[in-house]
Amino acid sequence: MKSEYMSYDEFLINIKKGIVTEDGNCPVTPLLIMLQGRWKSRLMYEMCMYETVRFGQLKKDLPGITNTMLTKALRELEQDGLISRKQFNEIPPHVEYSLTEMGRDLLPVFYAIMNWGYQHEEELYRSKETG
Amino acid sequence: MKSEYMSYDEFLINIKKGIVTEDGNCPVTPLLIMLQGRWKSRLMYEMCMYETVRFGQLKKDLPGITNTMLTKALRELEQDGLISRKQFNEIPPHVEYSLTEMGRDLLPVFYAIMNWGYQHEEELYRSKETG
DNA sequence: TCTCATGGTATAAATTTTGTACCATATATA
DNA sequence: TATATATGGTACAAAATTTATACCATGAGA
Numbered sequence: 001m002k003s004e005y006m007s008y009d010e011f012l013i014n015i016k017k018g019i020v021t022e023d024g025n026c027p028v029t030p031l032l033i034m035l036q037g038r039w040k041s042r043l044m045y046e047m048c049m050y051e052t053v054r055f056g057q058l059k060k061d062l063p064g065i066t067n068t069m070l071t072k073a074l075r076e077l078e079q080d081g082l083i084s085r086k087q088f089n090e091i092p093p094h095v096e097y098s099l100t101e102m103g104r105d106l107l108p109v110f111y112a113i114m115n116w117g118y119q120h121e122e123e124l125y126r127s128k129e130t131g
Numbered sequence: 132m133k134s135e136y137m138s139y140d141e142f143l144i145n146i147k148k149g150i151v152t153e154d155g156n157c158p159v160t161p162l163l164i165m166l167q168g169r170w171k172s173r174l175m176y177e178m179c180m181y182e183t184v185r186f187g188q189l190k191k192d193l194p195g196i197t198n199t200m201l202t203k204a205l206r207e208l209e210q211d212g213l214i215s216r217k218q219f220n221e222i223p224p225h226v227e228y229s230l231t232e233m234g235r236d237l238l239p240v241f242y243a244i245m246n247w248g249y250q251h252e253e254e255l256y257r258s259k260e261t262g
Numbered sequence: 263t264c265t266c267a268t269g270g271t272a273t274a275a276a277t278t279t280t281g282t283a284c285c286a287t288a289t290a291t292a
Numbered sequence: 293t294a295t296a297t298a299t300g301g302t303a304c305a306a307a308a309t310t311t312a313t314a315c316c317a318t319g320a321g322a
Contacts, residue, residue, distance in 0.1 A: 004246055005245070005246055005249040006245070006246075006249075008239070008242055011238075011242045012238065015179055015180055015238075015241075018180065019245060021248075021249065021252055023252075023256065025252075025255075025256070027244075027247075027248025027249050027252065028241055028245050028248055029173065029176070029248075030248060030255045031247060031248060032173050032176065032244070033173075035172070036168075036169055037167075037169075038167055038168075041166070042163050042164075045159055045160070045163065048146055049146055049147055049149060050147075080258065081254055081258060102251050102254060105250060105251065106247060107142075108139070108243045108246065109240065109243040109244055110146075110159055111139055111142045111243070112239045112240040112242070112243040113158075113159050113162050114136070114137070114142065114150060114159050115135055115136055115137075115239065116158075116162060116236055116237060116240055117158025117159055117160075117162060118136040118137075118152065120233050120236065121152055121156075121158065123212055123233060124156075124161045125154065125156070127211065127212060
Protein backbone atom coordinates (compact mmCIF):
# COMPACT_ATOMS: atom_id res chain seq x y z
CA MET A 1 0.00 0.00 0.00
CA LYS A 2 1.18 3.56 -0.53
CA SER A 3 2.47 6.01 2.04
CA GLU A 4 -0.21 7.62 4.13
CA TYR A 5 -0.53 11.33 4.58
CA MET A 6 -2.72 11.13 7.66
CA SER A 7 -3.54 8.15 9.87
CA TYR A 8 -7.04 6.71 9.57
CA ASP A 9 -7.80 7.89 13.11
CA GLU A 10 -6.73 11.42 12.24
CA PHE A 11 -8.86 11.21 9.13
CA LEU A 12 -11.92 10.27 11.20
CA ILE A 13 -11.35 13.30 13.39
CA ASN A 14 -10.50 15.73 10.62
CA ILE A 15 -13.29 14.82 8.24
CA LYS A 16 -15.79 16.56 10.50
CA LYS A 17 -13.94 19.85 10.06
CA GLY A 18 -13.41 19.30 6.34
CA ILE A 19 -10.15 18.07 4.89
CA VAL A 20 -8.05 20.39 2.75
CA THR A 21 -4.56 20.46 1.28
CA GLU A 22 -2.00 23.17 2.06
CA ASP A 23 -3.40 25.12 -0.86
CA GLY A 24 -6.89 24.91 0.55
CA ASN A 25 -8.09 22.36 -1.99
CA CYS A 26 -10.05 19.21 -1.27
CA PRO A 27 -8.00 16.04 -1.83
CA VAL A 28 -11.11 13.88 -2.29
CA THR A 29 -13.33 15.78 -4.70
CA PRO A 30 -11.06 15.86 -7.79
CA LEU A 31 -11.18 12.09 -8.27
CA LEU A 32 -14.92 11.98 -7.66
CA ILE A 33 -15.32 14.55 -10.42
CA MET A 34 -12.91 12.76 -12.78
CA LEU A 35 -14.90 9.53 -12.40
CA GLN A 36 -18.33 11.12 -12.83
CA GLY A 37 -20.68 9.65 -15.36
CA ARG A 38 -22.03 6.23 -15.98
CA TRP A 39 -18.93 4.37 -17.12
CA LYS A 40 -15.68 5.94 -16.00
CA SER A 41 -15.29 4.34 -12.58
CA ARG A 42 -16.08 0.89 -13.92
CA LEU A 43 -13.78 1.45 -16.88
CA MET A 44 -10.92 2.35 -14.55
CA TYR A 45 -11.60 -0.77 -12.51
CA GLU A 46 -11.53 -2.94 -15.63
CA MET A 47 -8.29 -1.34 -16.71
CA CYS A 48 -6.70 -2.35 -13.39
CA MET A 49 -6.98 -5.95 -14.59
CA TYR A 50 -4.61 -5.44 -17.52
CA GLU A 51 -1.13 -4.15 -18.23
CA THR A 52 -2.38 -3.02 -21.63
CA VAL A 53 -5.81 -3.50 -23.12
CA ARG A 54 -7.55 -2.76 -26.39
CA PHE A 55 -10.77 -0.97 -27.25
CA GLY A 56 -12.52 -4.18 -28.29
CA GLN A 57 -11.65 -5.97 -25.05
CA LEU A 58 -12.89 -3.08 -22.91
CA LYS A 59 -16.10 -3.08 -24.88
CA LYS A 60 -16.60 -6.76 -24.02
CA ASP A 61 -15.79 -6.08 -20.37
CA LEU A 62 -18.44 -3.38 -20.07
CA PRO A 63 -21.63 -4.91 -21.44
CA GLY A 64 -23.97 -2.22 -22.68
CA ILE A 65 -21.41 0.50 -23.31
CA THR A 66 -21.54 2.02 -26.78
CA ASN A 67 -18.57 2.89 -28.98
CA THR A 68 -19.41 6.54 -28.55
CA MET A 69 -19.29 6.47 -24.78
CA LEU A 70 -16.26 4.22 -24.56
CA THR A 71 -14.38 6.57 -26.86
CA LYS A 72 -15.51 9.60 -24.89
CA ALA A 73 -14.60 8.09 -21.53
CA LEU A 74 -11.17 6.97 -22.76
CA ARG A 75 -10.41 10.41 -24.21
CA GLU A 76 -11.43 12.21 -21.05
CA LEU A 77 -9.53 9.87 -18.73
CA GLU A 78 -6.48 10.30 -20.94
CA GLN A 79 -6.93 14.06 -20.74
CA ASP A 80 -7.07 13.80 -16.95
CA GLY A 81 -3.85 11.80 -16.88
CA LEU A 82 -5.27 8.51 -15.62
CA ILE A 83 -4.69 6.43 -18.75
CA SER A 84 -2.46 6.56 -21.81
CA ARG A 85 -3.13 5.61 -25.41
CA LYS A 86 -0.64 4.09 -27.82
CA GLN A 87 -1.56 3.73 -31.47
CA PHE A 88 -0.02 1.08 -33.77
CA ASN A 89 -0.33 2.01 -37.42
CA GLU A 90 -0.35 -1.52 -38.80
CA ILE A 91 -3.04 -3.24 -40.79
CA PRO A 92 -5.46 -3.77 -39.20
CA PRO A 93 -4.45 -0.89 -36.97
CA HIS A 94 -4.74 -1.27 -33.24
CA VAL A 95 -4.54 0.80 -30.11
CA GLU A 96 -3.31 -0.14 -26.66
CA TYR A 97 -4.61 1.55 -23.56
CA SER A 98 -2.84 1.36 -20.20
CA LEU A 99 -2.96 3.01 -16.81
CA THR A 100 -0.54 5.82 -16.08
CA GLU A 101 1.19 5.79 -12.71
CA MET A 102 -1.52 8.12 -11.47
CA GLY A 103 -4.14 5.68 -12.71
CA ARG A 104 -2.43 2.64 -11.24
CA ASP A 105 -2.27 4.41 -7.89
CA LEU A 106 -6.03 3.97 -7.73
CA LEU A 107 -5.53 0.31 -6.83
CA PRO A 108 -5.74 1.01 -3.06
CA VAL A 109 -9.05 2.74 -3.70
CA PHE A 110 -10.48 -0.29 -5.47
CA TYR A 111 -9.04 -2.47 -2.71
CA ALA A 112 -11.00 -0.45 -0.15
CA ILE A 113 -14.11 -0.74 -2.29
CA MET A 114 -13.61 -4.49 -2.59
CA ASN A 115 -13.42 -4.84 1.19
CA TRP A 116 -16.63 -2.85 1.52
CA GLY A 117 -18.24 -5.13 -1.05
CA TYR A 118 -17.27 -8.29 0.83
CA GLN A 119 -18.32 -6.76 4.13
CA HIS A 120 -21.81 -6.01 2.80
CA GLU A 121 -22.17 -8.92 0.44
CA GLU A 122 -25.39 -10.15 2.05
CA GLU A 123 -27.19 -6.82 2.07
CA LEU A 124 -26.12 -6.22 -1.51
CA TYR A 125 -27.33 -9.64 -2.51
CA ARG A 126 -30.68 -9.13 -0.76
CA SER A 127 -31.39 -5.77 -2.36
CA LYS A 128 -30.49 -7.28 -5.72
CA GLU A 129 -33.07 -10.03 -5.13
CA THR A 130 -35.89 -7.78 -3.96
CA GLY A 131 -35.09 -5.11 -6.53
CA MET B 132 -9.96 0.38 9.69
CA LYS B 133 -12.22 -2.58 9.07
CA SER B 134 -11.30 -6.23 8.81
CA GLU B 135 -9.77 -7.21 5.51
CA TYR B 136 -11.00 -10.07 3.42
CA MET B 137 -7.86 -10.40 1.35
CA SER B 138 -4.43 -8.85 1.85
CA TYR B 139 -3.46 -6.03 -0.49
CA ASP B 140 -0.77 -8.26 -2.01
CA GLU B 141 -3.32 -10.99 -2.70
CA PHE B 142 -5.59 -8.36 -4.20
CA LEU B 143 -2.86 -7.25 -6.60
CA ILE B 144 -2.42 -10.83 -7.74
CA ASN B 145 -6.09 -11.72 -7.93
CA ILE B 146 -7.29 -8.62 -9.71
CA LYS B 147 -5.70 -9.85 -12.93
CA LYS B 148 -7.90 -12.96 -12.84
CA GLY B 149 -10.98 -10.99 -11.82
CA ILE B 150 -12.23 -10.87 -8.25
CA VAL B 151 -15.50 -12.54 -7.33
CA THR B 152 -17.38 -13.51 -4.18
CA GLU B 153 -18.35 -17.08 -3.32
CA ASP B 154 -21.57 -16.51 -5.24
CA GLY B 155 -19.67 -15.42 -8.31
CA ASN B 156 -20.53 -11.75 -7.92
CA CYS B 157 -18.14 -8.86 -8.20
CA PRO B 158 -17.54 -7.14 -4.83
CA VAL B 159 -16.45 -3.88 -6.47
CA THR B 160 -19.06 -3.13 -9.11
CA PRO B 161 -22.17 -2.74 -6.90
CA LEU B 162 -20.83 0.36 -5.17
CA LEU B 163 -19.64 1.86 -8.44
CA ILE B 164 -23.16 1.43 -9.79
CA MET B 165 -24.80 2.81 -6.63
CA LEU B 166 -22.67 5.95 -6.85
CA GLN B 167 -23.22 6.52 -10.57
CA GLY B 168 -24.38 9.90 -11.73
CA ARG B 169 -23.14 13.38 -11.22
CA TRP B 170 -23.78 13.92 -7.52
CA LYS B 171 -24.05 10.72 -5.52
CA SER B 172 -20.39 10.12 -4.70
CA ARG B 173 -19.86 13.70 -3.62
CA LEU B 174 -23.09 13.64 -1.64
CA MET B 175 -21.93 10.54 0.23
CA TYR B 176 -18.61 12.23 0.95
CA GLU B 177 -20.36 15.31 2.32
CA MET B 178 -22.57 13.14 4.48
CA CYS B 179 -19.45 11.60 6.07
CA MET B 180 -18.83 14.99 7.64
CA TYR B 181 -22.00 14.93 9.72
CA GLU B 182 -23.78 12.71 12.19
CA THR B 183 -27.05 14.07 10.86
CA VAL B 184 -27.58 16.70 8.22
CA ARG B 185 -30.49 18.49 6.64
CA PHE B 186 -31.53 19.04 3.04
CA GLY B 187 -30.67 22.72 3.12
CA GLN B 188 -27.17 22.13 4.47
CA LEU B 189 -26.42 19.51 1.82
CA LYS B 190 -27.61 21.93 -0.82
CA LYS B 191 -25.11 24.50 0.42
CA ASP B 192 -22.36 21.88 0.50
CA LEU B 193 -22.90 20.92 -3.13
CA PRO B 194 -22.89 24.18 -5.06
CA GLY B 195 -24.81 23.81 -8.29
CA ILE B 196 -27.04 20.91 -7.31
CA THR B 197 -30.74 21.47 -7.84
CA ASN B 198 -33.55 20.52 -5.47
CA THR B 199 -34.71 17.97 -7.99
CA MET B 200 -31.40 16.17 -8.19
CA LEU B 201 -30.66 16.36 -4.47
CA THR B 202 -34.05 14.84 -3.74
CA LYS B 203 -33.53 12.15 -6.37
CA ALA B 204 -30.05 11.25 -5.12
CA LEU B 205 -31.17 11.11 -1.49
CA ARG B 206 -34.13 8.89 -2.35
CA GLU B 207 -32.03 6.48 -4.37
CA LEU B 208 -29.24 6.26 -1.80
CA GLU B 209 -31.88 5.61 0.85
CA GLN B 210 -33.34 2.90 -1.35
CA ASP B 211 -29.87 1.36 -1.68
CA GLY B 212 -29.43 1.34 2.09
CA LEU B 213 -26.60 3.86 2.33
CA ILE B 214 -28.49 6.65 4.09
CA SER B 215 -31.59 7.00 6.23
CA ARG B 216 -34.19 9.74 6.41
CA LYS B 217 -36.01 10.91 9.52
CA GLN B 218 -38.89 13.32 9.21
CA PHE B 219 -39.95 15.72 12.01
CA ASN B 220 -43.50 16.93 11.61
CA GLU B 221 -43.08 20.22 13.40
CA ILE B 222 -43.58 23.70 12.07
CA PRO B 223 -41.57 24.43 10.07
CA PRO B 224 -41.09 20.75 9.37
CA HIS B 225 -37.62 19.39 8.97
CA VAL B 226 -35.86 16.23 7.89
CA GLU B 227 -32.62 14.73 9.12
CA TYR B 228 -30.47 12.57 6.91
CA SER B 229 -27.74 10.30 8.26
CA LEU B 230 -25.52 7.50 7.07
CA THR B 231 -26.55 3.94 7.78
CA GLU B 232 -23.87 1.55 9.02
CA MET B 233 -23.40 0.45 5.43
CA GLY B 234 -22.94 4.08 4.41
CA ARG B 235 -20.57 4.88 7.23
CA ASP B 236 -18.48 1.88 6.25
CA LEU B 237 -17.50 3.85 3.16
CA LEU B 238 -15.13 5.93 5.27
CA PRO B 239 -12.13 3.70 4.43
CA VAL B 240 -12.93 4.22 0.76
CA PHE B 241 -12.87 7.99 1.11
CA TYR B 242 -9.68 7.64 3.18
CA ALA B 243 -8.05 5.80 0.28
CA ILE B 244 -9.28 8.47 -2.12
CA MET B 245 -7.91 11.19 0.13
CA ASN B 246 -4.48 9.57 0.15
CA TRP B 247 -4.57 9.40 -3.63
CA GLY B 248 -5.51 13.05 -3.73
CA TYR B 249 -2.58 14.07 -1.53
CA GLN B 250 -0.21 11.83 -3.46
CA HIS B 251 -1.15 13.49 -6.76
CA GLU B 252 -1.82 16.97 -5.48
CA GLU B 253 0.69 18.59 -7.83
CA GLU B 254 -0.52 16.91 -11.02
CA LEU B 255 -4.10 17.68 -10.07
CA TYR B 256 -3.22 21.29 -9.40
CA ARG B 257 -1.35 21.60 -12.72
CA SER B 258 -4.18 20.18 -14.81
CA LYS B 259 -6.58 22.51 -13.01
CA GLU B 260 -4.40 25.48 -14.01
CA THR B 261 -3.94 24.53 -17.64
CA GLY B 262 -7.54 23.33 -17.99
C1' DT C 263 -16.19 -10.68 -54.93
C1' DC C 264 -17.40 -11.12 -50.19
C1' DT C 265 -16.40 -11.23 -45.40
C1' DC C 266 -13.67 -10.17 -41.33
C1' DA C 267 -11.03 -7.46 -38.25
C1' DT C 268 -9.47 -2.97 -36.38
C1' DG C 269 -10.94 1.47 -33.74
C1' DG C 270 -13.55 4.33 -34.17
C1' DT C 271 -17.34 8.67 -36.24
C1' DA C 272 -22.09 10.63 -37.46
C1' DT C 273 -26.68 11.25 -36.55
C1' DA C 274 -31.08 11.17 -34.39
C1' DA C 275 -33.67 9.30 -30.43
C1' DA C 276 -34.05 8.49 -25.56
C1' DT C 277 -32.77 9.54 -21.04
C1' DT C 278 -30.88 12.39 -17.44
C1' DT C 279 -29.97 16.84 -15.50
C1' DT C 280 -30.94 21.76 -15.07
C1' DG C 281 -33.55 26.11 -14.51
C1' DT C 282 -37.50 28.28 -13.01
C1' DA C 283 -41.49 28.71 -10.63
C1' DC C 284 -44.24 27.19 -7.07
C1' DC C 285 -46.61 24.61 -2.68
C1' DA C 286 -48.20 24.53 2.65
C1' DT C 287 -47.64 26.00 7.22
C1' DA C 288 -46.70 28.98 11.33
C1' DT C 289 -44.01 32.63 13.19
C1' DA C 290 -41.91 37.11 13.18
C1' DT C 291 -41.77 41.64 11.32
C1' DA C 292 -43.61 46.11 9.32
C1' DT D 293 -53.34 43.63 8.14
C1' DA D 294 -49.86 42.53 4.81
C1' DT D 295 -45.41 40.69 4.03
C1' DA D 296 -41.30 38.07 4.56
C1' DT D 297 -38.95 33.90 6.35
C1' DA D 298 -38.06 29.17 7.00
C1' DT D 299 -38.79 24.25 5.99
C1' DG D 300 -38.29 20.32 2.32
C1' DG D 301 -39.53 19.62 -1.29
C1' DT D 302 -42.73 19.08 -6.48
C1' DA D 303 -43.97 20.31 -11.50
C1' DC D 304 -42.72 21.37 -15.84
C1' DA D 305 -40.09 22.61 -19.93
C1' DA D 306 -35.32 23.31 -21.63
C1' DA D 307 -30.66 21.75 -22.00
C1' DA D 308 -27.21 18.32 -21.73
C1' DT D 309 -25.81 13.66 -21.71
C1' DT D 310 -26.22 8.88 -23.20
C1' DT D 311 -27.95 5.34 -26.38
C1' DA D 312 -29.05 3.03 -30.74
C1' DT D 313 -28.10 2.47 -35.34
C1' DA D 314 -25.61 2.84 -39.30
C1' DC D 315 -21.38 3.57 -41.35
C1' DC D 316 -16.03 4.52 -42.55
C1' DA D 317 -11.07 2.88 -44.37
C1' DT D 318 -7.78 -0.62 -44.92
C1' DG D 319 -5.73 -5.15 -46.22
C1' DA D 320 -5.96 -10.23 -45.66
C1' DG D 321 -8.07 -14.49 -46.58
C1' DA D 322 -11.80 -17.48 -48.75
